[in-house]
Amino acid sequence: MVDPYGALAVASVRSLAGNRRLFVLRMAGDVGVVIMETLTPVFLVNRFGSVAGWTAPEVALLIGVVRVGEGLSSMFGRAIDPFRFAELVRRGQFDQVLTRPVSPLGWMLSSGLEPRFAFRALAALVVVVWASAAAGVPLTVANVLVLALGALASATLILSIYVMGAALTFLTVEGSDLANVFTNGGIGLSSFPLDVYGSALRLTFTFLIPIGLCVYVPALVVLGRDGPGILGPGLLLLLPVAVAAVVGLAGLSWRAGLRRYTSTGS
Amino acid sequence: MAGRAAPVYEHGLVISARGLTKRFSTRRGVVAAVDGVDFDVAAGEFVGYVGPNGAGKSTTIKMMCGVLVPTSGEVRVDGLDPSVDRRRLTRRMGVVFGQRTSLWWDLPLRDSFDLVGRLYRMPRPVLAQRLDDLSSLLDLGALFDVPVRALSLGQRMRGELAAAILPQPAVLILDEPTIGLDVEAKAAVRGFLAETNRREGTTVVLTTHDLGDIVQLCPRILIIDKGRVIYDGSVDGLKERLAVGRAVVVDLLDDAVPEVDGATRLRTEGRRHWLQVPRDQRVPDVVGRLLDAYQVEDLTVEEPDIEEIIRRIYREGAVVDGP
Numbered sequence: 407m408v409d410p411y412g413a414l415a416v417a418s419v420r421s422l423a424g425n426r427r428l429f430v431l432r433m434a435g436d437v438g439v440v441i442m443e444t445l446t447p448v449f450l451v452n453r454f455g456s457v458a459g460w461t462a463p464e465v466a467l468l469i470g471v472v473r474v475g476e477g478l479s480s481m482f483g484r485a486i487d488p489f490r491f492a493e494l495v496r497r498g499q500f501d502q503v504l505t506r507p508v509s510p511l512g513w514m515l516s517s518g519l520e521p522r523f524a525f526r527a528l529a530a531l532v533v534v535v536w537a538s539a540a541a542g543v544p545l546t547v548a549n550v551l552v553l554a555l556g557a558l559a560s561a562t563l564i565l566s567i568y569v570m571g572a573a574l575t576f577l578t579v580e581g582s583d584l585a586n587v588f589t590n591g592g593i594g595l596s597s598f599p600l601d602v603y604g605s606a607l608r609l610t611f612t613f614l615i616p617i618g619l620c621v622y623v624p625a626l627v628v629l630g631r632d633g634p635g636i637l638g639p640g641l642l643l644l645l646p647v648a649v650a651a652v653v654g655l656a657g658l659s660w661r662a663g664l665r666r667y668t669s670t671g672s
Numbered sequence: 673m674a675g676r677a678a679p680v681y682e683h684g685l686v687i688s689a690r691g692l693t694k695r696f697s698t699r700r701g702v703v704a705a706v707d708g709v710d711f712d713v714a715a716g717e718f719v720g721y722v723g724p725n726g727a728g729k730s731t732t733i734k735m736m737c738g739v740l741v742p743t744s745g746e747v748r749v750d751g752l753d754p755s756v757d758r759r760r761l762t763r764r765m766g767v768v769f770g771q772r773t774s775l776w777w778d779l780p781l782r783d784s785f786d787l788v789g790r791l792y793r794m795p796r797p798v799l800a801q802r803l804d805d806l807s808s809l810l811d812l813g814a815l816f817d818v819p820v821r822a823l824s825l826g827q828r829m830r831g832e833l834a835a836a837i838l839p840q841p842a843v844l845i846l847d848e849p850t851i852g853l854d855v856e857a858k859a860a861v862r863g864f865l866a867e868t869n870r871r872e873g874t875t876v877v878l879t880t881h882d883l884g885d886i887v888q889l890c891p892r893i894l895i896i897d898k899g900r901v902i903y904d905g906s907v908d909g910l911k912e913r914l915a916v917g918r919a920v921v922v923d924l925l926d927d928a929v930p931e932v933d934g935a936t937r938l939r940t941e942g943r944r945h946w947l948q949v950p951r952d953q954r955v956p957d958v959v960g961r962l963l964d965a966y967q968v969e970d971l972t973v974e975e976p977d978i979e980e981i982i983r984r985i986y987r988e989g990a991v992v993d994g995p
């Protein structure tokens with residue numbers, strides 16, 4: 407099972423290798439991006455002491471968790487990034503993928519592997535560790551597991567949204583920012599405690615696009631806090647169900663899209 | 673052809689299409705790119721699939737590979753429905769899209785073969801043996817360590833062919849494999865395809881705009897125009913079906929314009945005249961009449977040109993499928 411996909415991943419990594427200086431520059435850029443994305447809101451919160459009762463390190467914990475997820479999703483999801491995927495379809499390369507005895511989705515995920523995004527995830531992990539310590543999260547196995555679950559669930563959610571966006575590309579053959587509205591939108595939104603938003607937005611991003619379940623709820627659990635309205639640490643039990651539902655939906659959309667795939671030109 | 677009964681998969685048939693149709697919705701409405709195509713290809717056949725741009729060649733090919741799902745009708749390849757068993761079918765089918773690459777652009781050619789071996793789960797020794805055979809057939813030895821992006825188009829096409837045939841597919845489908853190649857590279861590709869068809873019994877279907885490919889390679893051609901098959905048979909049969917006769921080219925010593933029974937003058941350039949002799953007339957009779965009535969300096973007889981015939985079909989879209 408692993409063999410063809412592992413070989414594809416190795417081939418794509420080897421295709422990327424070659425320019426070490428570029429690799430170091432990009433890595434530095436990735437780490438810098440994570441630092442900026444964390445520091446800006448943290449400074450902002452610090453200026454006001456707290457936001458909706460959340461201190462700067464507590465907010466940083468949210469940012470860290472969702473950015474670990476983003477880093478991991480970028481590692482695997484670059485080839486189904488809406489614009490890249492549309493380009494691949496337009497150039498007819500996806501036709502080639504369909505003539506191979508492998509799962510097309512497996513091909514896309516493995517052949518788009520970009521290890522440099524591991525550094526983004528790693529930098530975000532440093533943020534999580536620092537923020538947990540500064541916010542006084544007890545270092546227990548349960549807490550580590552809950553945060554890891556949150557980050558992995560975020561990564562899965564973001565990848566699933568990319569897959570749904572790619573499924574849409576089968577119909578339009580054009581790239582669209584629609585998926586990015588949900589991925590980047592969700593990441594930005596979940597970088598702050600859901601307490602600051604109105605209830606409609608809160609519920610949408612907890613139950614419809616469950617990024618809140620992936621980031622905010624695990625934070626509630628490890629910080630021993632309660633959320634507004636029906637939001638609370640108990641919702642953690644819903645997380646696996648929600649992620650499974652999103653993955654299932656993404657799989658179905660991909661299949662439906664593939665059947666309506668119209669390819670391009672000759 | 674139409675109205676042939678339903679058994680879709682018969683013994684010995686590798687490809688079988690019945691009422692195969694693909695419609696696309698465009699801004700101008702629904703367009704049938706392929707419109708009720710029927711054909712059978714038996715094991716070991718070498719078939720040319722030809723037609724003007726936009727006739728539906730690539731769309732048919734993509735339905736045979738399972739890349740596109742037919743709107744209606746059906747196609748079976750090696751007993752499988754491509755849109756249902758696409759992945760199973762890929763193991764028995766090699767596909768080459770002439771204008772694209774299936775090789776890994778930034779890696780040495782060797783790595784692409786290695787990956788194909790992994791994708792098709794070929795045992796190492798089998799892969800090595802197979803590569804050895806193919807590299808001598810296609811003269812690949814010196815190219816193994818060259819990154820694909822640094823190969824010439826002709827070299828790359830040799831690499832594509834090797835990669836496609838590596839897992840020993842029962843069917844090889846090629847979409848314009850000779851497009852853009854120079855004379856020498858075309859000869860290499862044609863030689864290899866003929867050899868593969870002969871040695872391994874691979875069923876080959878290729879689309880092409882190069883009529884040299886058809887004449888040299890394909891005992892049988894399917895001509896498609898506006899989504900419909902308008903001819904299915906041999907190249908020679910096509911000449912006969914169209915009843916195109918031979919032409920007599922005559923150079924006269926004076927400025928007379930030859931008009932003889934049993935021939936019609938096609939064109940004239942100075943003192944050279946082209947006379948068309950229909951199939952029901954004998955060329956020696958026409959030549960005899962010419963020699964009797966005119967001062968002839970030189971005279972040759974030309975066979976009908978297949979390129980001209982096919983061009984005429986494209987132009988006129990004539991349905992030449994007989995009774």
